Amino acid sequence: MKKWEVKKTASKGYAIGPAYVVKKQEVTVDTASISADQVDAEVSRFEAAVEKAQADLAELAQENAIFAGHFALAGDIAIHDGVVGKIKDELMNAEAALMQVKDEYVVIFESMDDEYMRERASDMKDVSKRLLFALKGIDDNPFAAMKEKSVIVAQDLTPSDTAKMNMDLVLGFATEEGGVTSHVSIIAKNMAIPCLVGVGSMLEDVKTGMSMILDAGKGEIFLDPDEAMVAVYKEKAEKFEAFQKELESLSSLPSETKDGHGFSLCANVGNIEDIKYATQFQIEGVGLFRSEFLYMESDHFPTEEEQFEAYKEAAQLLGGKELTIRTLDIGGDKELDYYEFPKEENPFLGYRAIRMCLDQTDVFKTQLRAILRASAFGYIRIMYPMMISMDELTAANHLLEVCKAELKQEHVAFDEKIQVGMMIETPAAVMMAEEFAQKVDFFSIGTNDLTQYFLAVDRGNQKIANLYNSFNPAVLRAIYHTIQAGHRHNTKVGMCGEFASDEKASKLLLGMGLDEFSMSAGEVARVKYQLRGCTFEVAEKLADAALKLDTAEKVLELLENS
Numbered sequence: 001m002k003k004w005e006v007k008k009t010a011s012k013g014y015a016i017g018p019a020y021v022v023k024k025q026e027v028t029v030d031t032a033s034i035s036a037d038q039v040d041a042e043v044s045r046f047e048a049a050v051e052k053a054q055a056d057l058a059e060l061a062q063e064n065a066i067f068a069g070h071f072a073l074a075g076d077i078a079i080h081d082g083v084v085g086k087i088k089d090e091l092m093n094a095e096a097a098l099m100q101v102k103d104e105y106v107v108i109f110e111s112m113d114d115e116y117m118r119e120r121a122s123d124m125k126d127v128s129k130r131l132l133f134a135l136k137g138i139d140d141n142p143f144a145a146m147k148e149k150s151v152i153v154a155q156d157l158t159p160s161d162t163a164k165m166n167m168d169l170v171l172g173f174a175t176e177e178g179g180v181t182s183h184v185s186i187i188a189k190n191m192a193i194p195c196l197v198g199v200g201s202m203l204e205d206v207k208t209g210m211s212m213i214l215d216a217g218k219g220e221i222f223l224d225p226d227e228a229m230v231a232v233y234k235e236k237a238e239k240f241e242a243f244q245k246e247l248e249s250l251s252s253l254p255s256e257t258k259d260g261h262g263f264s265l266c267a268n269v270g271n272i273e274d275i276k277y278a279t280q281f282q283i284e285g286v287g288l289f290r291s292e293f294l295y296m297e298s299d300h301f302p303t304e305e306e307q308f309e310a311y312k313e314a315a316q317l318l319g320g321k322e323l324t325i326r327t328l329d330i331g332g333d334k335e336l337d338y339y340e341f342p343k344e345e346n347p348f349l350g351y352r353a354i355r356m357c358l359d360q361t362d363v364f365k366t367q368l369r370a371i372l373r374a375s376a377f378g379y380i381r382i383m384y385p386m387m388i389s390m391d392e393l394t395a396a397n398h399l400l401e402v403c404k405a406e407l408k409q410e411h412v413a414f415d416e417k418i419q420v421g422m423m424i425e426t427p428a429a430v431m432m433a434e435e436f437a438q439k440v441d442f443f444s445i446g447t448n449d450l451t452q453y454f455l456a457v458d459r460g461n462q463k464i465a466n467l468y469n470s471f472n473p474a475v476l477r478a479i480y481h482t483i484q485a486g487h488r489h490n491t492k493v494g495m496c497g498e499f500a501s502d503e504k505a506s507k508l509l510l511g512m513g514l515d516e517f518s519m520s521a522g523e524v525a526r527v528k529y530q531l532r533g534c535t536f537e538v539a540e541k542l543a544d545a546a547l548k549l550d551t552a553e554k555v556l557e558l559l560e561n562s
């Protein structure tokens, strides 16, 4: 038996069965030059391949929105011009020209800091492979031989690969490469298929038909397990299934504790795709729309019209449920290709988020106007990030008022009672929560940053990761202080940092009085199960006891024994 331990769980669950290994079909690309009189024919051949690929993609896009993106990429004018340029100027054949352009794009995507953008390199590879196959007239389906229910093992799986699979036969996925936001991960999550990605080298050992166990909860893969082990895991899988069914049965029940104390469960999203995914779950709305992704996915500052369309679609998809749009939170580790941030000693403490927006008021106003206009189409709330002073709030609200006045003058509709809130993610915001609460409609505690700033521990530094702990009593007291301050002034307090979905923290946060928990949509059912399983009275007592403790260890011990 061989075992792999994996850190990247894309979708939880157990898969037990034979492996089906998908090997990449290698296509050789002839690099021979063409003659000048072949140029036109070669360009036509490339354009015919684009047409064929787009026809296939249009069909696939009806089933899966990912392919709408691929459709656009296949017909992208910059890619077209790049390939045609190489055919005309360098007398390259269409296949060779395409591969060179693909390589150039892949290098650009892969060098990006943002994980989401890095993984777009795989879209480029997938689309160019499709074009290459169309150029060569090859129709490949690596799944044609898959006849029984299997665990798919591959180096990586592209959306085109997954589209060819008979999903009824897929027990699970294990890929050597890929991250948790790659397409195979998203598809696996959407279809609740167990999936482990970034496993590392496997294909040398795994052969089609070999018995496998995938424990995509713990992150373990066993090849060739003995019968006793298979029996143990079958039992685990059954229990897991039963628990999932129980979670599903809760989905239509109200978000309230046993003694009727209500709470709200919302999703964190970064784009329209995320919202479509999130609406499959029983969410009360979106507690955090990280609008910076719109900026990071673009090659220019998105125009008012582009943003308006995105926010409007988001609001409409939510059909009257809350959509909390956080204004641009860029800088720190989030960069833009088309804007050069100043070189700084401490970018996390530097020119970012609301600071940049209050400095570049044109950028900020464009966004505020787009949000306001979209607010006529749903229930939108505005949320400012990284606030540290009343001056910033006053300045941001002043610009908002200017935008409102402009729109009124232009006779453009917007929600005149639009709620305005702020993230509490700096020590300054916590200390001033009492004053802020009197000026805003809601708070949302961003524990990802709050923990980093409160403890002065870089959230991305692995060397000190043990110090980055939201159970540190200093952080817990900051959260409690914020909730108390908010409630004294009837300001609802939510949380959109990762801590909101921490298995051990939910009951404690409820007991502190947290009103809204916002998290990855896939986590909502589990948190609902936990919170519906307790009474508010017990949760309050737990919070009371936890807030008296002086170390994170003692808090965790209390929670584990409660």
Ligand code: PEP
Residues within 6 Å of the ligand: 288, 290, 329, 425, 445, 446, 447, 448, 449, 450, 496, 497, 498
């Ligand atoms: C946070 O800081 O907790 C938060 C939700 O914002 P982000 O993770 O985007 O910084």
Ligand code: MG
Residues within 6 Å of the ligand: 425, 446, 448, 449
């Ligand atoms: Mg933050």
